[in-house]
Amino acid sequence: MYAIPFLDIPPLRSAGGTVTLPGSKSISNRVLLLAALSDGETTLHDLLDSDDTRVMLTALQTLGCQVTRLGPQQVKVQGLGGRLPVRQAQLFLGNAGTAMRPLTAALALLASTHGGVFELSGIPRMHERPIGDLVDALRQLGCPIACLGREGYPPLRVGHGAPVPLQLQAPIRVRGDVSSQFLTALLLALPLVAQQDVTIEVVGELISKPYIEITLALLARFGVAVIRDGWQRFTIPAGSRYRSPGGVHVEGDASSASYFIALGAIAPASPGHDGITIQGVGLASMQGDIRFVDAARAMGADITGSANQLHIRRGHWPLKAIDLDCNHIPDAAMTLAVMALYAQGTTTLRNIASWRVKETDRIAAMACELRKLGATVEEAHDAIRITPPTHWHAARIHTYDDHRVAMCFSLAAFNPAGQPVRIEDPKCVAKTFPDYFETLFGVCQAAPADIPVICIDGPTASGKGTLATAVAERLGYHVLDSGVLYRLVGLAAERQGIPTDAASLTQPAVAERLGQLAATLPVRFDAGRVWLDGEDVSDAVRTESAGMAASRVSALPPVRQALLDLQRRFRALPGLVADGRDMGTVIFPDAALKVFLTASAEQRANRRHKQLISKGIPARIEDLLADLKARDARDMSRQDAPLKPAEDALPLDNSAQSIEESVQQVLAWWQARRPDWAH
Ligand SMILES: O=C(O)C1=C[C@@H](OP(=O)(O)O)[C@@H](O)[C@H](O)C1
Numbered sequence: 209m210y211a212i213p214f215l216d217i218p219p220l221r222s223a224g225g226t227v228t229l230p231g232s233k234s235i236s237n238r239v240l241l242l243a244a245l246s247d248g249e250t251t252l253h254d255l256l257d258s259d260d261t262r263v264m265l266t267a268l269q270t271l272g273c274q275v276t277r278l279g280p281q282q283v284k285v286q287g288l289g290g291r292l293p294v295r296q297a298q299l300f301l302g303n304a305g306t307a308m309r310p311l312t313a314a315l316a317l318l319a320s321t322h323g324g325v326f327e328l329s330g331i332p333r334m335h336e337r338p339i340g341d342l343v344d345a346l347r348q349l350g351c352p353i354a355c356l357g358r359e360g361y362p363p364l365r366v367g368h369g370a371p372v373p374l375q376l377q378a379p380i381r382v383r384g385d386v387s388s389q390f391l392t393a394l395l396l397a398l399p400l401v402a403q404q405d406v407t408i409e410v411v412g413e414l415i416s417k418p419y420i421e422i423t424l425a426l427l428a429r430f431g432v433a434v435i436r437d438g439w440q441r442f443t444i445p446a447g448s449r450y451r452s453p454g455g456v457h458v459e460g461d462a463s464s465a466s467y468f469i470a471l472g473a474i475a476p477a478s479p480g481h482d483g484i485t486i487q488g489v490g491l492a493s494m495q496g497d498i499r500f501v502d503a504a505r506a507m508g509a510d511i512t513g514s515a516n517q518l519h520i521r522r523g524h525w526p527l528k529a530i531d532l533d534c535n536h537i538p539d540a541a542m543t544l545a546v547m548a549l550y551a552q553g554t555t556t557l558r559n560i561a562s563w564r565v566k567e568t569d570r571i572a573a574m575a576c577e578l579r580k581l582g583a584t585v586e587e588a589h590d591a592i593r594i595t596p597p598t599h600w601h602a603a604r605i606h607t608y609d610d611h612r613v614a615m616c617f618s619l620a621a622f623n624p625a626g627q628p629v630r631i632e633d634p635k636c637v638a639k640t641f642p643d644y645f646e647t648l649f650g651v652c653q654a655a656p657a658d659i660p661v662i663c664i665d666g667p668t669a670s671g672k673g674t675l676a677t678a679v680a681e682r683l684g685y686h687v688l689d690s691g692v693l694y695r696l697v698g699l700a701a702e703r704q705g706i707p708t709d710a711a712s713l714t715q716p717a718v719a720e721r722l723g724q725l726a727a728t729l730p731v732r733f734d735a736g737r738v739w740l741d742g743e744d745v746s747d748a749v750r751t752e753s754a755g756m757a758a759s760r761v762s763a764l765p766p767v768r769q770a771l772l773d774l775q776r777r778f779r780a781l782p783g784l785v786a787d788g789r790d791m792g793t794v795i796f797p798d799a800a801l802k803v804f805l806t807a808s809a810e811q812r813a814n815r816r817h818k819q820l821i822s823k824g825i826p827a828r829i830e831d832l833l834a835d836l837k838a839r840d841a842r843d844m845s846r847q848d849a850p851l852k853p854a855e856d857a858l859p860l861d862n863s864a865q866s867i868e869e870s871v872q873q874v875l876a877w878w879q880a881r882r883p884d885w886a887h
């Protein structure tokens with residue numbers, strides 16, 4: 209996940225490959241609750257691991273439910289059989305509608321039948337999302353519920369300690385025109401008290417209907433067969449009781465699929481690929497958002513699929529504008545709004561009033577951000593109309609803590625003007641798809657020249673590695689510690705018995721062998737560690753002897769040549785910070801920012817000394833200083849790519865700077881080279 213203030217997505221050119229989607233949020237939170245309320249133990253497979261499911265899981269544990277994590281996407285839930293060991297709790301539910309609404313109903317009924325008092329709260333936006341229709345329905349039943357802030361909104365207190373009688377004879381009336389989650393909440397909760405038939409009547413038009421189908425299908429999996437009369441009346445038969453089905457597999461999230469369906473429809477196929485394959489969700493999905501496929505086809509996407517898989521190719525291009533009632537796919541429809549940027553003509557998305565009460569006012573948010581890209585947008589209270597830009601602008605997309613805004617606007621990076629897109633607060637995708645951007649970059653390609661590189665060159669012990677790592681972390685970029693590559697050649701040579709002393713290196717045969725070794729170096733950088741042929745060598749490469757060997761082998765042309773390609777392969781989405789001695793001069797001469805980092809030899813010897821001592825390695829400053837000076841002289845005088853600043857490098861002397869000051873300086877230089885995000 210990119211936990212950084214903004215993520216700059218370079219202009220993207222093509223896409224291809226396979227993505228496996230994380231589990232459906234709607235299914236995950238329903239089955240977690242159902243498993244907790246059931247008799248027996250349930251193992252949930254392919255469960256979504258995200259903010260929304262974590263708040264549900266934590267709430268269930270707080271309520272006394274035993275949950276054992278068997279793997280990142282697998283949990284075992286010990287069902288409570290409709291009883292609560294805990295009678296008093298405060299539950300924080302973030303911004304998860306699928307946790308707040310169903311838990312409100314379930315706890316209101318349990319507190320009424322067994323006694324108890326529970327407080328449910330969320331983030332500030334959750335306290336602006338309506339729940340009044342559900343509260344009204346539960347109060348009809350006799351459940352004590354207090355809105356602790358504004359009437360009709362969380363935070364809520366349900367129950368008041370002692371049990372209260374429930375009135376279950378008359379049909380329970382609930383409005384469904386603000387959110388279908390109120391009806392879902394009642395359907396999930398009422399089997400807990402169904403000693404007699406219990407009927408729910410929907411008042412007015414029900415929105416987001418397909419989510420009710422998910423609810424009914426999952427109730428059936430847990431042993432409760434609801435009798436329905438269209439969308440108007442739902443009856444839970446007397447004696448209904450939740451029974452664990454033993455195990456449940458969660459489908460991939462159909463709303464999350466929409467971004468990759470759109471990707472396949474927008475992006476030309478990458479060389480060697482034939483579109484995008486999505487695994488984990490397919491045409492047989494129980495999720496209504498799979499109907500996004502029809503909308504994407506109407507816009508021109510070429511989509512084939514099977515029960516559990518989809519395959520998308522670019523079909524009609526440019527895309528075709530559509531005029532669509534999107535009430536059945538409220539979440540995925542946001543993706544259509546971004547696809548509309550690539551359509552010929554004006555697209556209208558209708559019947560989406562619920563967008564205004566979700567993670568943010570999504571109609572207003574989409575209109576504002578689409579306009580930043582250059583689109584013409586008209587807003588109605590329940591619709592949005594989008595005409596594509598004639599001139600695309602580089603835009604800084606504000607994401608309103610709304611995962612879907614962040615995800616769908618990433619697709620604007622395919623704009624024909626080749627403008628990058630800045631996504632602010634990219635970590636908001638954690639609500640439902642924490643690794644969204646990593647997954648996207650895994651199947652997208654950019655022209656190498658469009659992938660930004662920041663080079664930080666400089667002499668040994670100038671703090672290049674520390675600076676490069678910190679700058680890369682702030683920008684979400686990859687790091688290339690090119691010095692480590694040379695050290696790795698030195699280390700690998702040592703291990704294979706290839707001599708690296710000065711005399712041996714003058715022999716052409718030795719230089720050749722070292723070149724071959726470098727060309728096939730099995731190196732991997734992962735989570736700040738360096739791996740050589742599957743072995744973590746992060747510490748071994750940092751020894752002074754490996755450093756000296758690196759300096760000697762790095763002067764050999766065959767080694768430099770072999771490592772050239774390897775180093776250039778590190779230029780990957782969304783960008784790279786490369787540190788070394790010839791990054792700006794030889795490896796990435798077209799880099800957008802080159803920094804030449806220096807510090808006095810004394811200062812560098814001092815830092816190296818502190819570093820070694822802190823690791824318990826004995827060292828003398830005088831020796832280190834002499835070594836440094838010798839190494840500087842060798843690096844500067846070598847024939848091939850000597851250490852010297854690139855002509856367009858900016859000098860940075862960090863002798864008197866803190867690390868943070870250097871980082872801020874480099875970031876300021878970088879910002880000055882970014883597009884004008886004024887729009
Ligand atoms: O029941 C569900 O799982 C959901 C229902 C929909 O909400 P509304 O019914 O409020 O439209 C949807 O937007 C939400 O993301 C998930």
Ligand SMILES: C=C(OP(=O)(O)O)C(=O)O
Pocket residue numbers: 303304305306539566567612640
């Ligand atoms: C509306 C959404 O979430 P919630 O489940 O919180 O309603 C959504 O995921 O788009």
